[in-house]
Amino acid sequence: AQSVSQHNHHVILSEAASLELGCNYSYGGTVNLFWYVQYPGQHLQLLLKYFSGDPLVKGIKGFEAEFIKSKFSFNLRKPSVQWSDTAEYFCAVNARSGNTGKLIFGQGTTLQVKP
Amino acid sequence: DSGVTQTPKHLITATGQRVTLRCSPRSGDLSVYWYQQSLDQGLQFLIQYYNGEERAKGNILERFSAQQFPDLHSELNLSSLELGDSALYFCASSRTGGTVDTQYFGPGTRLTVL
Numbered sequence: 001a002q003s004v005s006q007h008n009h010h011v012i013l014s015e016a017a018s019l020e021l022g023c024n025y026s027y028g029g030t031v032n033l034f035w036y037v038q039y040p041g042q043h044l045q046l047l048l049k050y051f052s053g054d055p056l057v058k059g060i061k062g063f064e065a066e067f068i069k070s071k072f073s074f075n076l077r078k079p080s081v082q083w084s085d086t087a088e089y090f091c092a093v094n095a096r097s098g099n100t101g102k103l104i105f106g107q108g109t110t111l112q113v114k115p
Numbered sequence: 116d117s118g119v120t121q122t123p124k125h126l127i128t129a130t131g132q133r134v135t136l137r138c139s140p141r142s143g144d145l146s147v148y149w150y151q152q153s154l155d156q157g158l159q160f161l162i163q164y165y166n167g168e169e170r171a172k173g174n175i176l177e178r179f180s181a182q183q184f185p186d187l188h189s190e191l192n193l194s195s196l197e198l199g200d201s202a203l204y205f206c207a208s209s210r211t212g213g214t215v216d217t218q219y220f221g222p223g224t225r226l227t228v229l
Contacts, residue, residue: 043117046219101218
């Protein structure tokens with residue numbers, strides 16, 4: 001069965017600090033990978049996605065993620081965080097083998113950015 | 116605004132009761148997904164429909180059922196409610212329901228079971 005692990009449950013950073021959130025997945029086949037963000041009181045929004053090609057993907061709001069197949073990882077990065085990045089971040093995977101887009105989510109990482 | 120709508124926004128009910136959550140997908144999307152977000156279980160996939168037919172099933176309890184109607188809106192029915200069913204229920208939609216689709220999430224329905 002697929003599973004997703006996000007190592008950091010709660011991260012506190014000061015503005016302008018760099019961010020890296022870890023995500024590892026467990027699945028033997030080919031996957032699609034996603035990062036979603038949930039701002040306080042809002043719905044999940046897609047930050048970025050990886051389906052194939054260049055393993056370094058760029059998303060909205062200056063976020064990027066790198067897919068490292070050998071490590072089953074898809075870490076999220078941002079060089080300089082802002083107070084408005086305070087939110088919960090979810091990594092998710094979808095197995096390409098089935099004819100379904102169902103997502104398996106990690107537990108989420110709460111990011112708190114101090115002004 | 117993702118274009119996915121969910122009603123109601125909040126629902127408070129008692130144990131043993133039955134509730135219905137409603138979701139309208141984005142215009143043009145044929146597939147609807149339901150997810151449950153709770154403190155102890157995180158975000159879990161419940162069920163997916165594509166053009167009225169069930170396509171995939173996840174950790175959905177037997178007390179829960181869903182359907183997708185001809186106009187593509189979907190309803191999630193929760194019965195014999197227990198305290199542990201208190202959670203945020205999200206609906207998402209996508210164009211084809213396949214593996215290369217992007218899902219767009221609704222604002223969620225917060226269910227509180229007292």
